[in-house]
Amino acid sequence: MTQISSQRIKQIISAPPLGTTLEIKGWLKSRRDAKGFSFLDITDGSCLQGLQVVADSGLTNYQEEIKKLTTGCCLSVRGVLQESPAKGQAAELIAEEITIHGWADAALYPLQKKRQSFEFLRTLPHLRGRTNSIGAMIRIRSRLSHAIHTFFQQHGFYELHTPIITASDCEGAGELFTVTAMDLAHLPITKEQQVDYSRDFFGQQASLTVSGQLEAETYALALGNVYTFGPTFRAENSNTSRHLAEFWMVEPEMAFCDLAGDMDLAEEMLRFVIDDLVTSAPDDLALFNRFVDKELLKRLALLQEPFKRLSYSEAINLLLTSGQTFAYPVSWGMDLQSEHERYLTDSLFKRPLIIYNYPKKIKPFYMRLNDDNKTVAAMDVLVPGIGEIIGGSQREERLDVLTARMAQCNVPQEPYQWYLDLRRFGSAPHAGFGLGFERLVMLATGLGNIRDVIPFPRTPGSAAI
Ligand code: 4AD
Numbered sequence: 356m357t358q359i360s361s362q363r364i365k366q367i368i369s370a371p372p373l374g375t376t377l378e379i380k381g382w383l384k385s386r387r388d389a390k391g392f393s394f395l396d397i398t399d400g401s402c403l404q405g406l407q408v409v410a411d412s413g414l415t416n417y418q419e420e421i422k423k424l425t426t427g428c429c430l431s432v433r434g435v436l437q438e439s440p441a442k443g444q445a446a447e448l449i450a451e452e453i454t455i456h457g458w459a460d461a462a463l464y465p466l467q468k469k470r471q472s473f474e475f476l477r478t479l480p481h482l483r484g485r486t487n488s489i490g491a492m493i494r495i496r497s498r499l500s501h502a503i504h505t506f507f508q509q510h511g512f513y514e515l516h517t518p519i520i521t522a523s524d525c526e527g528a529g530e531l532f533t534v535t536a537m538d539l540a541h542l543p544i545t546k547e548q549q550v551d552y553s554r555d556f557f558g559q560q561a562s563l564t565v566s567g568q569l570e571a572e573t574y575a576l577a578l579g580n581v582y583t584f585g586p587t588f589r590a591e592n593s594n595t596s597r598h599l600a601e602f603w604m605v606e607p608e609m610a611f612c613d614l615a616g617d618m619d620l621a622e623e624m625l626r627f628v629i630d631d632l633v634t635s636a637p638d639d640l641a642l643f644n645r646f647v648d649k650e651l652l653k654r655l656a657l658l659q660e661p662f663k664r665l666s667y668s669e670a671i672n673l674l675l676t677s678g679q680t681f682a683y684p685v686s687w688g689m690d691l692q693s694e695h696e697r698y699l700t701d702s703l704f705k706r707p708l709i710i711y712n713y714p715k716k717i718k719p720f721y722m723r724l725n726d727d728n729k730t731v732a733a734m735d736v737l738v739p740g741i742g743e744i745i746g747g748s749q750r751e752e753r754l755d756v757l758t759a760r761m762a763q764c765n766v767p768q769e770p771y772q773w774y775l776d777l778r779r780f781g782s783a784p785h786a787g788f789g790l791g792f793e794r795l796v797m798l799a800t801g802l803g804n805i806r807d808v809i810p811f812p813r814t815p816g817s818a819a820i
């Protein structure tokens with residue numbers, strides 16, 4: 356079967372070649388019968404709209420097949436495109452030949468034409484892509500990914516493929532999934548009664564990466580500006596609407612860059628990709644603006660304005676004087692909880708924020724120590740409705756300060772000699788950040804649950820398909 360003869364509905368709708376014969380292939384959304392003919396609404400996933408097909412009773416398989424078509428059946432239609440007399444569509448396809456590729460038993464097919472809840476659709480990860488909303492989400496996801504690559508390529512960054520299997524815990528949070536080839540029923544045990552990973556595949560304990568940052572740093576200090584965009588894995592047992600065990604992260608790393616430059620890049624990148632989306636996917640965005648979040652387009656427009664920047668200490672002061680009662684009491688040195696972030700983004704400033712200079716005690720070892728000796732050059736980008744979408748920092752480039760911080764954070768030096776080498780040989784100020792790609796898709800669609808912005812969500816207790 357070749358695709359060359361068929362056309363995608365998106366192209367047909369955007370410039371209908373009226374009067375020509377063409378072929379479409381797709382899935383039936385609905386069938387409506389009139390006297391002597393039927394209307395078939397067919398989608399092929401290329402855009403939100405379907406194409407209306409008029410199937411006349413003169414077609415050889417009209418009685419036997421076409422009148423038995425139900426939602427979900429797969430078919431191809433060859434016919435002549437004509438101006439549609441009805442409102443709501445410019446063109447319709449007058450069928451000359453209809454071939455059924457796959458039937459979908461109406462008694463068993465779980466998707467219906469009517470709207471179904473996102474919770475219900477989550478039980479059908481293999482079929483939900485055929486719905487308007489999840490189909491639109493995937494198209495938006497794809498476009499955002501494309502725009503991210505475009506942005507970095509246009510700005511002179513090289514894409515770096517960082518490893519998925521690694522021996523380092525970048526964030527030091529211990530949320531690692533171990534990768535092993537050992538027989539779990541017969542683990543080799545050391546004299547100290549520990550699992551003997553020296554006898555495992557890699558000769559040491561290895562895990563799935565939580566971030567490609569440390570490896571990206573090595574190449575930033577060779578090529579200048581690099582970025583990695585890949586899957587990352589965290590075994591954090593938080594069953595929230597913003598956390599996945601497997602998510603995609605975009606991580607640029609720049610030599611000769613400080614925290615201010617890092618914040619500028621984060622802001623510029625977000626603005627670029629959202630602007631690109633608004634111009635390239637108006638129909639899909641309009642769907643979400645109508646059915647999911649009526650403020651969506653307004654909120655996306657806000658991203659075009661400069662983000663509010665404030666230090667962690669300023670943020671704490673604003674929370675302390677807010678007159679609000681929070682479940683987690685506020686004090687300097689605490690990690691901001693989502694209720695605090697929400698207050699700042701959703702209630703107080705009502706726009707994206709960048710909070711910088713966090714206490715060193717709540718941040719990983721690699722962030723650059725500020726002169727106050729209390730804070731590090733870290734920054735988080737927070738957006739209304741979601742909270743943290745980006746986390747980044749200037750990196751500690753001074754060998755002595757870095758080793759002291761590692762000692763304080765209980766990070767052993769021996770496995771990180773390669774990382775320390777970067778400070779021993781030709782060290783440079785450098786900075787980078789990580790954008791949670793699914794959180795970006797949440798921002799772009801207004802979808803409130805992270806399980807609905809990735810095709811196959813992995814969460815505690817769930818990885819079946
Ligand atoms: O703030 P995080 O943990 O930062 C890092 O991993 C740095 N090494 C990045 C860097 O500087 N290169 O994670 C970055 C972003 C968060 O802001 C959030 O958007 C997303 O990754 N994220 C998650 N997204 C979904 N599910 C999870 N469990 C996530 N954990 C972090």
Ligand code: MG
Pocket residue numbers: 735743745746
């Ligand atoms: Mg973070």
